[in-house]
Amino acid sequence: MNFWLLKSEPETFGFADLVRVGREPWNGVRNYQARNFLRQMQVGDLCLFYHSATSPAGIAGVARVVRAAYPDNLQFDPASLYHDAASPPEAPRWSMVDVAAVAALPRFLTLAELRTLPELGNLRLLQRGNRLSVMPVSQEEFQVIVAAGGLEPEFLNADSF
DNA sequence: GCCAACGTTGGC
DNA sequence: GCCAACGTTGGC
Numbered sequence: 001m002n003f004w005l006l007k008s009e010p011e012t013f014g015f016a017d018l019v020r021v022g023r024e025p026w027n028g029v030r031n032y033q034a035r036n037f038l039r040q041m042q043v044g045d046l047c048l049f050y051h052s053a054t055s056p057a058g059i060a061g062v063a064r065v066v067r068a069a070y071p072d073n074l075q076f077d078p079a080s081l082y083h084d085a086a087s088p089p090e091a092p093r094w095s096m097v098d099v100a101a102v103a104a105l106p107r108f109l110t111l112a113e114l115r116t117l118p119e120l121g122n123l124r125l126l127q128r129g130n131r132l133s134v135m136p137v138s139q140e141e142f143q144v145i146v147a148a149g150g151l152e153p154e155f156l157n158a159d160s161f
Numbered sequence: 162g163c164c165a166a167c168g169t170t171g172g173c
Numbered sequence: 174g175c176c177a178a179c180g181t182t183g184g185c
Contacts, residue, residue, distance in 0.1 A: 007171090031180075053171055111172080129178040131170050167182080173175085 003142040004041065005048040005125055006063065006099070007133040015049045015060035018101045026134075027072045027096040028082045034134040039069045041097050048137060048145060050125065058110040059145060067098035105149030119144040 006026065008014065018024055029035055045065040051057055071092035074082035087093035114120055124135045137145075147153060 009171095033180095055173085057172070131179065133170090163185085165182100165184095167180105169180080170178085172177095 003137040007052045009053045010051045023100040037134045056110040061104040062102040063099040069095040072096040107150040
């Protein structure tokens with residue numbers, strides 16, 4: 001099982017929205033590096049749900065991958081902001097996964113607070129110039145973050161959901 | 162293949 | 174709104 005971080009602007013789609021709908025296709029990723037990470041995701045992987053472009057930015061909850069990568073439908077929709085006319089239908093350029101809400105962090109973890117945790121010195125999110133909307137997180141980093149956010153460690157057990 | 166121009170992200 | 178960082182585009 002692998003661990004990831006997904007960025008979303010809460011004004012557009014926040015963790016509360018994921019809780020409300022339960023499950024959502026993670027579409028609209030149009031960066032090759034982020035896309036490649038999406039394609040590595042497997043059902044059961046856990047994701048930190050990060051709120052970007054808001055104040056304060058930070059981690060709001062945990063989601064789970066419930067469907068592995070498949071073609072992002074929006075790339076073929078001319079009306080979509082994410083339309084890509086150059087994407088070959090026989091070999092779609094962009095992928096998405098489906099994610100489901102697992103749990104909100106009892107304590108929202110702000111970016112500033114994440115920066116104070118010594119165990120997160122290598123967290124990709126905190127590196128200079130980072131702009132990726134999908135990135136890997138180590139198991140250790142994931143555990144530190146969910147614990148700091150007030151979730152019980154047992155919640156990581158596969159049979160707890 | 163180089164690289165300048167431009168666009169986007171996202172914290173502040 | 175500013176601006177640093179970085180990806181993409183396109184002329185050559």
